[in-house]
Amino acid sequence: MKKLIYILAVPALFFVSSCGETKDGETEVNTDxxxxxxxxxxxxxKYREYDMSELELNAIVMIPKTYHKEEDEDGTPVDxxxxxxxxxxxxxxxxxxxxxxxxxxxxxxxxxxxxxEERNVAVExxxxxxxxxxxxFIYVEEGDGFVRYSKVLKTDNTTMTESAAKNLPNHHFYCVxxxxxxxxxxxxxxxxxxxxLSIKQMLTGARGSxxx
Numbered sequence: 001m002k003k004l005i006y007i008l009a010v011p012a013l014f015f016v017s018s019c020g021e022t023k024d025g026e027t028e029v030n031t032d033x034x035x036x037x038x039x040x041x042x043x044x045x046k047y048r049e050y051d052m053s054e055l056e057l058n059a060i061v062m063i064p065k066t067y068h069k070e071e072d073e074d075g076t077p078v079d080x081x082x083x084x085x086x087x088x089x090x091x092x093x094x095x096x097x098x099x100x101x102x103x104x105x106x107x108x109x110x111x112x113x114x115x116x117e118e119r120n121v122a123v124e125x126x127x128x129x130x131x132x133x134x135x136x137f138i139y140v141e142e143g144d145g146f147v148r149y150s151k152v153l154k155t156d157n158t159t160m161t162e163s164a165a166k167n168l169p170n171h172h173f174y175c176v177x178x179x180x181x182x183x184x185x186x187x188x189x190x191x192x193x194x195x196x197l198s199i200k201q202m203l204t205g206a207r208g209s210x211x212x
Contacts, residue, residue: 044208048081053212055088057095057111059179062208064099064107064201096189106198108189109206119176119183121147140196141203146175148203151193171199175206 047062067079087096093113099106124147128137134154141148150170170193175186186206188194194202 042204042207044204047205047208050084051212052086052095052111055086055095056090057113057179057184058212059111059184060210060212061097061111062205063097064205066099106194107202108192108194109202110185110187110189112185112187113179114183114185116181117183119185121145121174121176124174140171145177146173146203146207148173148199150196169193169195169198171196173199173203173206175203177206177209177211179211 044062046065048065049060050063052059052061063084064082066082068082069077070080072078082100085098085100087098088094093115095111097107097109097111121142128135131137131151136152136154138150138152139147140150149172151172152170172188172194173186174188177184177186186209188199188202
């Protein structure tokens, strides 16, 4: 698979974890903040498989089972799956996936193929250090190869109150998988900010995706 051949506008995001099992079967992760508890269950019942192989990525990506109405040959309205809008240029190792009919704050996932250049949560967390003069990073959920977090603008860089800033959509995720020997990163669109529910949904789709 191809290496990533462009320069990112915003650094990617990574994280280191130390895990142990709780009595409820969840994974407890120790960070430099409070412990973060990860729900190990992955419910994909509201997702469907989407084959990316025709777009130069040999992977099955999980996207939402959302529908729209179409008329069949005799005019009867039937449910049809919404098809994703995918931005990809031939030869590039980047894909953007949106779901039509929804604001970008709902679903805007980026996939990047880094080839044999190692990507992991620890490297991404290091990149956060370069932004801590502007943002506070609050790590909400972390597990093997993924992290979900909130990126909050520091109040001394804005006229907003602290409580107002933290109530804004400011959630993100990062997830890395090995696909055909390449490090493939799934993450929220780097130039956007998202509500927590949207990020949970995208992260579930990313974690459920797999090599074709």
